[in-house]
Ligand code: DOR
Ligand code: ZN
Ligand code: ZN
């Protein structure tokens with residue numbers, strides 16, 4: 616069976632749920648899922664319980680991640696109405712600052728303009744501000760980038776107008792980067808009747824025209840990031856299903872299947888999952904690190920054997936032509952033939968030195 620060696624992927628947008636929601640995921644299970652997916656570096660979002668918005672919560676999360684992570688982990692700081700100074704003082708400890716400007720899961724939505732301006736004024740400009748922004752909010756943030764010359768990274772861009780705005784802003788030379796998710800590349804709102812609550816996330820699945828615009832503009836997309844957002848099956852089937860889908864274990868198989876089908880070049884996959892995301896946040900490629908891919912199949916994506924605690928995938932039933940055989944991190948086999956070998960605590964927390 617033909618095999619291929621790729622650089623270890625960096626997923627710059629995941630939710631690992633540690634500390635307070637470890638029934639959904641924790642640092643050990645989330646990083647196991649990463650390694651099984653050929654991902655050796657993850658950047659974790661701050662909408663945890665408690666949220667990572669101050670030194671005490673951040674320090675506790677770093678301590679837990681050091682004890683439990685099996686791969687490289689960076690922890691974002693979250694912005695609130697009143698933590699601009701405290702977040703800026705911690706900037707060295709994190710890959711960036713995350714601002715939630717539109718509806719999402721968790722308590723971190725930033726209302727109003729005043730708090731947003733305080734963060735743009737206080738945050739040191741050499742680290743990106745990552746934003747959850749949708750629709751007109753994207754245009755508003757582009758305006759702020761023009762005024763402040765602050766690098767901004769747009770998370771999970773999903774609609775045609777958004778990607779076209781970002782294209783124009785990049786053409787004007789603004790310090791902007793963006794990511795798209797596998798679910799917005801491989802699913803649309805037409806899948807919603809089939810998926811029900813398991814197809815609900817923010818931003819929601821979009822139209823086929825939106826999906827086509829993402830594919831057509833991949834050349835100006837800096838990264839594919841999963842927005843791995845595990846919630847349990849019971850929560851998804853409950854009264855008020857929380858938004859979010861897991862994705863760490865399926866990103867590379869899906870993208871490489873697009874290569875097998877001639878919809879993408881192998882070089883695009885390397886750019887979108889490794890070099891591109893690493894450049895945005897200044898993440899060094901770990902030495903002696905690679906992923907071995909097996910081509911062939913077809914294999915059907917299934918919840919069986921997943922390492923994410925949530926135990927399901929919105930891509931269930933889809934056929935792929937590539938799978939991760941082995942992940943080698945810093946010279947050690949971290950995942951091989953369906954088994955995670957890297958123990959909890961063998962990972963490393965990036966940036967933080969407290
Ligand atoms: O669907 C989502 N789920 N979108 C977000 O922005 C947050 C995430 C989560 O934390 O579950
Ligand atoms: Zn600094
Ligand atoms: Zn988001």
Ligand code: ZN
Nearest residue numbers: 628660842844
């Ligand atoms: Zn997210």
